[in-house]
Structures are given as C-alpha cells and as structure tokens.
Amino acid sequence: MSNGEFLRVFIPDRYPFAMKSLAARHHLQIGIICRLEIDLTSCKQSADLDSNRPKNAGYNIRLSLIIQPASHGAPLPRIVIADDDDDIRSIVELGLNAFGFEVFAAPDGEEGLRLVREKKPDAVVLDLMMPKIHGFAVCQAIRNDPQLKGLFIVVGSAKAYAADIKKVKTLGANIYLQKPYDLQVLADTLRAGISQIPASATAAAQVSAPPKKPAQEVSIPTTPENSLLQVKFWGTRGSIATPGRQTLRYGGNTSCVEVRSGNSILLFDCGTGVREAGMGMLREFQKQPLPIHLFVSHTHWDHIQGFPFFTPAYIPGNKLSIYSLHGTDKSLERIFTGQMDSTYFPVDLTDMMAEFKFIELEGPVQIGDTTVRHVYLNHPGVALGFRVEHAGKSVVYVTDHEPYYRLLGDNDSSHKLDHEIDEFARGADLYIREAQYTEEEYPSHRSWGHGTWKDALNSAHAAKVRRLFLYHHDPMHDDESIDRIVESCRTYMRENGMTFECYAAGDQEMVSL
Ligand SMILES: [Zn+2]
Numbered sequence: 001m002s003n004g005e006f007l008r009v010f011i012p013d014r015y016p017f018a019m020k021s022l023a024a025r026h027h028l029q030i031g032i033i034c035r036l037e038i039d040l041t042s043c044k045q046s047a048d049l050d051s052n053r054p055k056n057a058g059y060n061i062r063l064s065l066i067i068q069p070a071s072h073g074a075p076l077p078r079i080v081i082a083d084d085d086d087d088i089r090s091i092v093e094l095g096l097n098a099f100g101f102e103v104f105a106a107p108d109g110e111e112g113l114r115l116v117r118e119k120k121p122d123a124v125v126l127d128l129m130m131p132k133i134h135g136f137a138v139c140q141a142i143r144n145d146p147q148l149k150g151l152f153i154v155v156g157s158a159k160a161y162a163a164d165i166k167k168v169k170t171l172g173a174n175i176y177l178q179k180p181y182d183l184q185v186l187a188d189t190l191r192a193g194i195s196q197i198p199a200s201a202t203a204a205a206q207v208s209a210p211p212k213k214p215a216q217e218v219s220i221p222t223t224p225e226n227s228l229l230q231v232k233f234w235g236t237r238g239s240i241a242t243p244g245r246q247t248l249r250y251g252g253n254t255s256c257v258e259v260r261s262g263n264s265i266l267l268f269d270c271g272t273g274v275r276e277a278g279m280g281m282l283r284e285f286q287k288q289p290l291p292i293h294l295f296v297s298h299t300h301w302d303h304i305q306g307f308p309f310f311t312p313a314y315i316p317g318n319k320l321s322i323y324s325l326h327g328t329d330k331s332l333e334r335i336f337t338g339q340m341d342s343t344y345f346p347v348d349l350t351d352m353m354a355e356f357k358f359i360e361l362e363g364p365v366q367i368g369d370t371t372v373r374h375v376y377l378n379h380p381g382v383a384l385g386f387r388v389e390h391a392g393k394s395v396v397y398v399t400d401h402e403p404y405y406r407l408l409g410d411n412d413s414s415h416k417l418d419h420e421i422d423e424f425a426r427g428a429d430l431y432i433r434e435a436q437y438t439e440e441e442y443p444s445h446r447s448w449g450h451g452t453w454k455d456a457l458n459s460a461h462a463a464k465v466r467r468l469f470l471y472h473h474d475p476m477h478d479d480e481s482i483d484r485i486v487e488s489c490r491t492y493m494r495e496n497g498m499t500f501e502c503y504a505a506g507d508q509e510m511v512s513l
C-alpha cells in the first residue's frame with residue numbers, strides 16, 4: 001500500500017454518523033494516519049468482521065499511510081477541543097486521535113476551560129460561538145491565567161469576519177482556522193505550535209473553574225392584567241439614527257423593541273428608541289417601581305446608544321436586569337460603564353439610581369411564566385438573537401445577522417448553520433428579522449454582518465412563521481424606498497408561494513399576539 005490509497009475501513013459504532021455526515025457535507029477527505037502497523041492491521045480485521053453489514057455500508061476514507069517511529073512510551077501531545085457541534089467535535093477527536101494526539105472534548109466553553117485547567121494540555125482548539133462561555137472569553141481566560149502560560153491556542157470558526165480574526169489574535173490566540181477543518185492542516189498546525197513551546201511551560205497546576213453567575217430569575221408583577229404578548233417597536237433603524245422628513249412614517253430611531261409578556265416588561269436592545277420607551281413607561285406607571293428586563297443583542301452603538309437616556313434607570317426603586325454575553329474582551333458591565341465614561345457622557349453609570357443587575361447569559365432565562373432563549377448570530381463580535389415564549393405565543397428577534405451562505409458559499413456546511421437560525425424561529429407568531437439591504441446593495445456591503453429582505457423572507461418561509469416584520473432599516477432607505485421593498489417582498493412571496501404576513505416595522509407601531 002502506498003500513501004494516499006483509498007481503503008474501505010471500519011468506523012467504530014459511535015462514529016459513523018459523524019464521519020459520514022461530515023465527510024458528505026463538507027466533501028472532506030478524512031486523513032486518518034495509522035501511526036503504527038498494528039493499527040492498520042486492526043482496521044483490516046475490523047473490516048473483515050463487518051461482513052454482516054449490507055454491501056456499500058462502509059465509508060471511503062483516504063488512508064494516508066505514514067508509519068511513524070514508535071513513541072518509546074513518550075506521552076502523546078494532549079489537546080482539548082471545545083466545540084458545540086457534535087459532528088465536528090467527534091470527527092476532530094477521532095481524527096486527532098489517529099494523528100497521534102490524546103484528545104479531551106468539551107461541548108461548551110465552560111467545560112472546555114475546566115478541561116484545560118484539569119488536563120494540562122499542550123494545545124486547545126476552540127470554537128468561537130459556543131454555549132456557556134464563548135471562545136473569545138475562553139481564550140482571554142487562558143491568557144490571563146499564569147498557570148496556563150504558553151498553551152498553544154487554535155481558534156476555529158465558521159465566522160469569517162476580519163474583525164473577529166483580529167480580535168482573537170489580540171486576545172492571544174496563536175492561529176485562526178476557518179471551519180470546516182482540514183484535519184491534516186489542523187494536526188500539522190498543532191504539532192508545529194506545540195513543538196515551539198518549552199515542555200515546562202505546559203505544566204499547569206490544577207485550578208478550579210471560576211464561579212460563573214447563573215442567569216437569574218427576576219419577576220415582580222407590575223403591568224396591567226394581560227396574558228398575551230404585546231410588542232411595541234420603539235426603534236427600527238439600523239446603524240445610525242435617521243430623523244428627518246424622509247423617515248417620518250417608519251421613523252429614525254435605532255433598535256429597540258418592547259415586549260409585554262404577562263406581567264413582565266422586556267426590552268430588546270437600547271438604541272436611541274429606548275429613550276421614548278422609557279418616557280412611555282413613566283407616562284403609564286408614573287412612580288410605581290418597575291422591574292425591567294433588558295436583553296441586548298450586542299453592544300454596537302446602534303443597539304446601546306439610547307441607554308444613558310433611559311429615564312427609568314435613574315429612578316430609585318426600579319430594578320433593571322441587563323442580559324447579554326460577556327464581550328469579546330470585557331464584561332457586559334464594563335461595556336455599559338465604559339459607554340458612560342466622562343469622555344463620552346456627563347453622567348456616570350453609578351449616578352443611575354435604579355438597581356442594576358448585569359447577567360451574562362449561559363442558557364434560557366425564565367421570567368415568571370415567560371421564557372427567553374438565545375442563539376448566536378453571524379455578525380462581527382458576539383451577537384445574539386432572542387426568542388420569547390409565553391402562553392403558547394412566541395416572538396423571535398433576529399437582527400444584525402448575515403446569512404452564513406453569503407460568506408461561506410452555497411454548500412451543506414453553510415446551509416446547516418443557516419438552518420439553525422430558521423429552526424430557532426420555527427413557528428414564531430412574530431418574526432422580527434433584519435433586512436438591511438436590497439440584493440443590489442448587498443455586494444458592496446458584503447461581510448458587514450447584515451443580509452437582505454430576500455434573506456428575511458426565505459428564513460421566515462423556512463421557519464413557517466405567522467408574521468414577518470422587516471427590521472433594522474438601512475439609514476439610506478427613506479419611507480418611499482421601504483415601501484418599495486415591502487412591495488417587492490409581496491411580489492416575491494406571490495411568486496414563491498409564501499403565505500405568511502409581511503410588513504416593515506415602524507417606530508411606535510404596536511402588535512398584539
Ligand atoms: Zn445594528
């Protein structure tokens with residue numbers, strides 16, 4: 001046999017799905033290196049034993065024969081991989097095992113960090129968008145831990161934004177790899193990276209994982225009796241506020257949506273629209289103390305700029321819970337405090353008299369009988385979409401999202417990621433979805449982290465939602481161009497048999513579910 005020969009080999013029972021689907025989806029040629037001859041023999045024996053399986057039930061694997069010198073008992077290089085994609089995690093684990101690494105796998109960032117501290121690996125392979133602690137924060141935590149000095153960090157992601165690549169390198173990652181992985185490249189990268197590290201540098205003492213604040217339940221009834229979901233748009237513009245005569249009908253305030261859910265007040269983003277949301281609450285409740293739950297998709301200006309003007313935050317007795325993720329390099333609280341630094345604003349965050357709680361999300365949040373779940377979006381930095389469920393009704397808020405296929409190409413890998421967003425919106429009564437550009441405008445804004453109205457329609461159709469509201473209007477779109485977009489949407493829907501309702505969201509508009 002020679003290098004690169006194709007063989008039909010036996011794949012252990014716990015791997016076939018991952019192996020098959022990954023190979024098929026990404027057209028990967030899985031490089032399995034049999035390190036020692038005996039491994040190869042066992043492969044062949046396994047294939048013979050597999051005679052009960054139907055013909056063609058095996059998987060064609062490119063078996064690169066590289067007979068490596070025996071290790072003479074030297075320990076294998078140790079790798080921790082943290083990735084929430086079951087297929088990718090399994091295939092990397094299997095592949096790196098075959099390449100001669102000892103691999104420890106974790107399905108989220110918290111477990112990944114724990115394994116790094118416990119197993120003292122030589123290198124770590126981090127996904128960026130994973131549950132509990134995202135890859136940016138894990139990378140930063142590793143680099144801030146003197147016990148983990150010198151650990152070789154590979155960050156891999158389907159995200160391809162230059163800003164993210166720059167950020168992970170600033171945080172101390174050694175290499176950024178685009179997913180899906182080429183296992184040969186990954187193995188070579190790890191080997192090269194590890195060999196440059198002095199052995200003593202990886203001897204880390206055991207350190208227990210840092211305590212993480214769990215998402216907390218806060219529920220104090222205040223709103224009028226109402227068991228339905230009520231949605232009010234306070235700001236529907238993207239990027240920058242656009243007041244003026246050309247935007248009178250749809251409005252010019254940036255992102256902010258209020259959802260009244262049973263007895264709870266939920267806000268999504270605090271762009272310039274949140275100022276009027278606050279004024280509305282004062283008119284309605286006067287001095288009654290309010291619990292307010294503010295979910296922040298991400299902390300780009302157009303989503304937080306109204307916060308210093310949110311009057312309820314200045315009123316003693318009000319309780320303000322602010323939910324989002326740990327930033328790429330600083331805590332959520334520090335981001336909000338920084339925005340009100342005296343360089344930028346005359347009033348300090350500590351001058352706001354409401355009671356604040358900053359909650360970095362790790363999972364679903366339960367507020368009374370309302371559940372809020374989140375999903376990662378494709379946008380530079382960390383950005384979230386939210387889904388509110390209450391009394392059988394649901395609202396999904398997905399803004400600042402560029403469909404993966406736009407950047408990664410039309411392939412199974414990008415479709416899977418786009419499908420996850422559609423699944424998140426599955427059956428929503430109201431789908432608030434960004435539609436910043438037209439198809440004509442998109443090419444000159446590619447990789448800015450936004451999509452088009454067609455993307456919104458296709459996602460709404462795939463998710464079988466009841467109503468779609470186009471959101472995050474481009475600052476260049478005046479009322480008339482938004483009307484034209486809605487007209488184009490209706491034509492596209494007719495031509496493609498789409499039956500949900502479709503509107504463009506406008507400031508101050510209210511929807512009851
Ligand atoms: Zn935005």
Ligand SMILES: [Zn+2]
Pocket residue numbers: 298300379400449
């Ligand atoms: Zn943004």
